[in-house]
Amino acid sequence: MSNAxxxxxxxxxxxxxxxxxxxxxxxxxxxxxxxxxxQPLIWMGLLGKSMRIDALFSANNINLPQQIPIPSxxxxxxxxxxxxxxxxxxGTIISQMFANMGTSIMQNTFGVADYFSYMAVGxxxxxxxxxxMFSGMSIVWDRRLGFLDKVLSTPVPRGAxxxxxVLNATLRAMFQATIILALAYILGLQLSSTxxxxxxxxxxAAIFLLGVGLSSIFIAFxxxxxxxxxxxxxxxxxMMPLMxxxxxxxxxxxxxxxxxxxxxxxxxxxxTDAVRQLTILxxxxxxxxxxxxxxxxxxxxxxxxxxxxxxxxxxx
Amino acid sequence: MSNDVIKAEGLTKVFNKSLVAVDHVNFSVKEGxxxxxxxxxxxxKTTTINMLITVLKPTEGKAxxxxxxxxxQANEVRKVIGVVPQEYTADEDLTGYxxxxxxxxxxxxxxxxxxKRALELLELVELSHFKDKRVETYSGGMRRRLELACGLVxxxxxxxxxxxxxxxxxxxxxxxxxxxxxxxxEYGMTLFxxxxxxxxxxxxCDRIAIIDHGKIIVTGxxxxxxxxxxxxxxxxxxxxxxxxxxxxxxxxNVKEVKNEDGAYRIKAEAGEVTAPLIIEALRKKGYTVTxxxxxxxxxxxxxxxYTGKAMRDTEESKEAFISQRITLRRxxxx
Numbered sequence: 001m002s003n004a005x006x007x008x009x010x011x012x013x014x015x016x017x018x019x020x021x022x023x024x025x026x027x028x029x030x031x032x033x034x035x036x037x038x039q040p041l042i043w044m045g046l047l048g049k050s051m052r053i054d055a056l057f058s059a060n061n062i063n064l065p066q067q068i069p070i071p072s073x074x075x076x077x078x079x080x081x082x083x084x085x086x087x088x089x090x091g092t093i094i095s096q097m098f099a100n101m102g103t104s105i106m107q108n109t110f111g112v113a114d115y116f117s118y119m120a121v122g123x124x125x126x127x128x129x130x131x132x133m134f135s136g137m138s139i140v141w142d143r144r145l146g147f148l149d150k151v152l153s154t155p156v157p158r159g160a161x162x163x164x165x166v167l168n169a170t171l172r173a174m175f176q177a178t179i180i181l182a183l184a185y186i187l188g189l190q191l192s193s194t195x196x197x198x199x200x201x202x203x204x205a206a207i208f209l210l211g212v213g214l215s216s217i218f219i220a221f222x223x224x225x226x227x228x229x230x231x232x233x234x235x236x237x238x239m240m241p242l243m244x245x246x247x248x249x250x251x252x253x254x255x256x257x258x259x260x261x262x263x264x265x266x267x268x269x270x271x272t273d274a275v276r277q278l279t280i281l282x283x284x285x286x287x288x289x290x291x292x293x294x295x296x297x298x299x300x301x302x303x304x305x306x307x308x309x310x311x312x313x314x315x316x
Numbered sequence: 317m318s319n320d321v322i323k324a325e326g327l328t329k330v331f332n333k334s335l336v337a338v339d340h341v342n343f344s345v346k347e348g349x350x351x352x353x354x355x356x357x358x359x360x361k362t363t364t365i366n367m368l369i370t371v372l373k374p375t376e377g378k379a380x381x382x383x384x385x386x387x388x389q390a391n392e393v394r395k396v397i398g399v400v401p402q403e404y405t406a407d408e409d410l411t412g413y414x415x416x417x418x419x420x421x422x423x424x425x426x427x428x429x430x431x432k433r434a435l436e437l438l439e440l441v442e443l444s445h446f447k448d449k450r451v452e453t454y455s456g457g458m459r460r461r462l463e464l465a466c467g468l469v470x471x472x473x474x475x476x477x478x479x480x481x482x483x484x485x486x487x488x489x490x491x492x493x494x495x496x497x498x499x500x501x502e503y504g505m506t507l508f509x510x511x512x513x514x515x516x517x518x519x520x521c522d523r524i525a526i527i528d529h530g531k532i533i534v535t536g537x538x539x540x541x542x543x544x545x546x547x548x549x550x551x552x553x554x555x556x557x558x559x560x561x562x563x564x565x566x567x568x569n570v571k572e573v574k575n576e577d578g579a580y581r582i583k584a585e586a587g588e589v590t591a592p593l594i595i596e597a598l599r600k601k602g603y604t605v606t607x608x609x610x611x612x613x614x615x616x617x618x619x620x621x622y623t624g625k626a627m628r629d630t631e632e633s634k635e636a637f638i639s640q641r642i643t644l645r646r647x648x649x650x
Contacts, residue, residue: 007395007423007424007425007426007470008424009395009422009423009424010424013421013424014421014422014424016421017418017421017422018418018422021407021410021418024409024410024414025407025409025410028409029409145403145404145405146401146402146403146404146405147405147407149366149371149401149405150399150401150405150466151422152370152371153369153370153371153394153397153399153401154394154399154419154422154423154470155391155394155395155422155423155424156422156423156424
């Protein structure tokens with residue numbers, strides 16, 4: 001009948017239109033992009049550069065005696081070549097013994113020699129987390145400004161509205177993670193010998209999974225919360241603990257048991273580990289597979305919950 | 317298809333199981349007419365429109381647009397309607413042109429058509445010169461026109477306008493009315509609009525439903541409603557502080573007398589003849605008339621008649637209006 005009926009609103013068209021709208025908005029506000037990148041940059045530049053654990057554990061920081069005399073009648077072990085009656089352990093030798101202590105502590109606990117590289121990767125998880133958690137705020141604004149109602153009055157598939165938000169948040173997270181990674185590299189991130197440009201794909205995949213999971217749930221939560229301030233409060237409340245109860249700053253193995261329990265279910269740990277495997281660590285395939293399995297399940301479960309909740313809200 | 321483009325039967329919306337925003341309203345809108353919902357803020361106008369445009373689901377009752385059920389065939393309804401919301405919903409960071417293209421994309425209109433149509437619509441609402449300017453640089457009147465253009469992008473059969481001139485100055489308001497009239501003429505659409513401006517309802521609407529507290533009080537054409545008052549309105553003030561209603565009632569042609577704080581609001585036929593008679597009757601009894609006014613009925617009188625309050629009394633402050641909207645939003649969110 002009417003000519004209006006002949007148009008076929010479809011998911012992809014709608015999804016694309018709404019996503020492009022948000023990306024345009026985002027790119028027209030470069031200050032906002034900068035602000036979000038600034039926080040992890042400060043963490044990385046100040047904490048990452050000053051926390052030199054390898055330098056902390058060096059011979060210079062230990063009070064060593066000048067000389068340790070060893071009695072000449074000391075039992076000489078069989079490994080010492082015969083013909084040498086005694087040795088003096090002097091400070092230089094002791095210093096040499098301790099010289100690589102910091103590096104080996106780092107290697108054995110953190111897996112890499114320098115702390116900066118370790119935590120810089122953690123900052124990638126951090127930016128993904130903040131970007132995707134705050135993504136819910138844009139739908140709150142859309143609702144408040146009446147834009148959401150206008151979109152709802154068009155025949156665009158409801159899924160397109162939700163997916164555009166998730167996609168947009170995830171794309172932004174990936175873009176910002178790229179900036180952080182580039183900045184970290186400039187500031188001295190040590191890539192391992194197993195790093196190839198192909199690893200970038202893996203990094204994006206990990207970020208994508210975390211982004212989809214977190215943004216879906218936070219969009220649903222923001223959409224359904226009746227007070228605008230509530231999502232902000234919740235996000236700022238959980239962000240710090242989520243970061244510290246993960247391997248973002250320190251290895252899980254050093255944590256007390258109860259904290260390890262949290263860190264082992266915390267998706268941040270898995271993203272961070274995956275990105276570390278793909279950048280600064282010598283790639284451990286089984287660990288990487290484990291990370292991706294966990295992240296896939298996390299993304300699938302949270303996205304399902306988030307999308308169902310949003311859907312219910314939008315079609316009520 | 318029946319002649320009625322929009323039909324509502326017992327349409328009801330209750331928020332949070334207690335806040336009755338729309339209370340069993342019945343109305344129908346004929347093809348090609350401008351139908352207006354007139355009422356104060358919070359009367360249930362926007363809630364009604366939101367149900368008709370399928371953004372809200374009714375709690376009870378049903379309604380249809382072009383014979384499509386708003387609840388069961390929401391998607392069909394969405395395809396044939398255009399919506400011009402109360403708020404400025406155009407994206408401030410995009411240009412006017414980009415906004416229209418975005419709307420067109422949501423309807424699935426192919427780009428080759430939408431590009432042409434966007435330019436046509438911008439021409440129609442006289443925004444061609446500003447098409448590549450970001451909306452944040454637009455004035456209120458320009459934004460309103462852009463909203464109109466967005467609402468027309470799918471060539472709707474029925475256009476819904478929610479408070480189309482809210483917050484505009486008198487000049488811009490008159491200009492917007494002219495756009496709406498032109499749109500109706502050029503596109504031959506049926507229009508459903510809400511307003512709390514009496515002049516607007518009078519100037520634009522073919523038929524009006526006065527709504528208050530979620531209920532339709534009366535429906536009719538503006539002139540029917542005015543005639544329905546049964547004559548002119550004479551307002552009289554007297555010096556003495558006594559009730560003279562009975563004396564006035566005794567005068568020929570007087571149909572109704574209301575004492576409103578010492579001012580008598582008299583409904584009478586042939587007001588210009590009756591007014592001197594009233595003065596005469598009062599003078600005979602020794603009362604002195606200090607004030608007199610004679611008005612032919614306007615919608616303001618109609619409104620006063622049916623809701624028992626002057627329109628200006630119900631125009632709350634902006635703050636009250638906003639806080640009420642927030643309450644409604646919360647109710648919706650929870």
